Amino acid sequence: MSSKDWIEKDYYAVLGVAKTASADEIKKVYRKLARESHPDHNPGDPKAEERFKSVSEAYAVLGDDAKRREYDEMRSLFGSGAFRRGARQAGQPGGMPFDVSDLFGNAQSAGGGRFAGGGISDLFSSIFSGGAGGGGAPGPARGRDIETEVALDFDDAVRGVTLPLTLRAPGVCDTCHGNGAKPGTVPRTCQVCHGAGVTHRNQGAFSLAEPCRNCQGVGTVVDEKCPECQGTGGVTKTRTLNVRFPAGVADGQRIRLAGRGEPGERGGPAGDLFVHVKVRPDELFGRSGDDLTLTVPITFAEAVLGTDLRVPTLDGAVTLRVPAGTPSGRILRARGKGVSRRDGQTGDLLVTLDVVVPARVSDEARAALEAFAAQTPPPAREHLDARVRRSG
Numbered sequence: 242m243s244s245k246d247w248i249e250k251d252y253y254a255v256l257g258v259a260k261t262a263s264a265d266e267i268k269k270v271y272r273k274l275a276r277e278s279h280p281d282h283n284p285g286d287p288k289a290e291e292r293f294k295s296v297s298e299a300y301a302v303l304g305d306d307a308k309r310r311e312y313d314e315m316r317s318l319f320g321s322g323a324f325r326r327g328a329r330q331a332g333q334p335g336g337m338p339f340d341v342s343d344l345f346g347n348a349q350s351a352g353g354g355r356f357a358g359g360g361i362s363d364l365f366s367s368i369f370s371g372g373a374g375g376g377g378a379p380g381p382a383r384g385r386d387i388e389t390e391v392a393l394d395f396d397d398a399v400r401g402v403t404l405p406l407t408l409r410a411p412g413v414c415d416t417c418h419g420n421g422a423k424p425g426t427v428p429r430t431c432q433v434c435h436g437a438g439v440t441h442r443n444q445g446a447f448s449l450a451e452p453c454r455n456c457q458g459v460g461t462v463v464d465e466k467c468p469e470c471q472g473t474g475g476v477t478k479t480r481t482l483n484v485r486f487p488a489g490v491a492d493g494q495r496i497r498l499a500g501r502g503e504p505g506e507r508g509g510p511a512g513d514l515f516v517h518v519k520v521r522p523d524e525l526f527g528r529s530g531d532d533l534t535l536t537v538p539i540t541f542a543e544a545v546l547g548t549d550l551r552v553p554t555l556d557g558a559v560t561l562r563v564p565a566g567t568p569s570g571r572i573l574r575a576r577g578k579g580v581s582r583r584d585g586q587t588g589d590l591l592v593t594l595d596v597v598v599p600a601r602v603s604d605e606a607r608a609a610l611e612a613f614a615a616q617t618p619p620p621a622r623e624h625l626d627a628r629v630r631r632s633g
Contacts, residue, residue: 252299252312260313264306271300276383301449308449384411384475384503384512391516393486395523399533399555399580401488406516409479411503413511417467419474419504428461436460475504484516489531489580492520525553531580531588538597539563552592554578561592569596 253260256270274296276282283289302308387410393402413419422428430436434453438460441450452458466472482501490496495515502512527534537552547565551558554575561573571594579588602610 252303255295255299256303258303264304267300267303271296271304275300279382282382282385301451305450382505382509384505384509386512386515387411387502388515388517390519391484391486392519392521393490394521395526395528396555398486398490398492398518398520399488399528401486401490403483403485405481406484407479407481408514410477411475412478412480413504414467414470414474414476415478416469417474421463421467421470421472421474423465423467426463426465428459428463431456431460431462434460482514486518489582490518490520491528492518494518526555528580529591531582531586533579533588533590534593535590536593536595538595539567541596541598544569544594544596550592552590554590559590563594567594567596569594 253262256267256274258267258270262270275293278289278292278296280286280290280293302312387408389406389408391404391406393404397404414421416424420428431438431453433455434440438453438456438458439450440453443449453460456462463472467474470476482498484496484498486496495517498514498516500511501514504511525535533555535552537550539548539550543550543563544567545565547567548563550561550563550573552561552575555578559575559578561575563573573592573594575590575592577587578590581587
């Protein structure tokens with residue numbers, strides 16, 4: 242990569258933020274990207290490691306107001322094509338003006354200087370090496386999310402239920418309560434960073450912040466480690482949680498319990514627990530969104546003459562009127578007899594009528610049907626007959 246290409250590296254693009262993004266927005270995006278690409282969460286993944294370094298390097302500049310102003314000014318000047326600027330020393334104005342092209346053309350020929358042979362890219366590589374993206378000690382890390390699966394009865398899923406959930410997964414150490422210190426001792430404030438978790442070092446006009454190597458970015462040091470968790474603050478253990486499944490929870494839905502996942506490392510927050518819901522089918526009812534479905538068989542006579550039909554619901558029964566002349570497959574609706582949601586809305590019960598045709602009939606029934614057929618006009622099939630004649 243050429244010197245000019247190095248200087249034109251777009252840290253805003255690396256983080257995926259606009260140049261007008263606020264400091265809080267940049268910090269929020271950086272934390273998200275750093276979590277996703279951290280080597281601890283992606284063991285053996287060189288692409289994730291490179292991504293983590295790039296993101297950390299970008300935040301080392303954009304996360305500091307002074308360095309961000311310097312970076313923006315430099316990119317503006319180098320992007321203009323023809324420019325001159327006053328020399329700066331330790332961030333102070335003054336000095337004789339010089340042509341920035343000298344940085345590209347003459348830095349490599351500077352005799353015996355610190356950056357001889359490397360050009361301006363070596364200058365900036367020196368500035369950023371050893372920062373947050375250059376192999377510095379990691380700071381607090383969020384715990385991993387964990388997942389489990391729970392099977393619910395159909396009624397429980399519709400009405401809502403609270404169930405105990407037993408897990409064997411990493412959790413906070415009961416001996417040290419998560420601080421990693423031996424009982425009777427407490428972590429002490431790091432004497433290097435004075436509890437800040439970061440240290441600063443100057444590189445000319447820049448001051449770079451990086452996680453403190455002495456305390457791993459936590460801000461505290463454990464002198465005597467907990468014998469149970471060996472200073473990590475977490476152990477694998479069996480724990481039972483009471484999980485509330487809301488009314489109307491659906492098959493395949495995922496319930497999130499914030500902070501109930503693996504404990505964080507080096508003082509980081511715990512991850513989340515995700516519970517995947519599997520709903521056992523009911524012997525009678527089906528479900529379509531917030532509506533319950535039910536198929537009810539009726540006789541040919543009931544379909545022709547009409548009838549009052551008593552059908553079950555989840556909490557009792559309801560009577561539906563089947564109009565005379567009802568075809569097979571017609572759906573009747575019992576309003577408000579479906580799934581109740583947390584917002585107070587309730588679905589309906591949808592009853593599909595299935596006209597049953599008997600495989601065998603008695604002689605008396607056959608005679609009655611033949612008499613019925615003789616008195617019943619055939620359905621309109623002229624359009625079908627016309628197609629048959631054309632195809633024949």
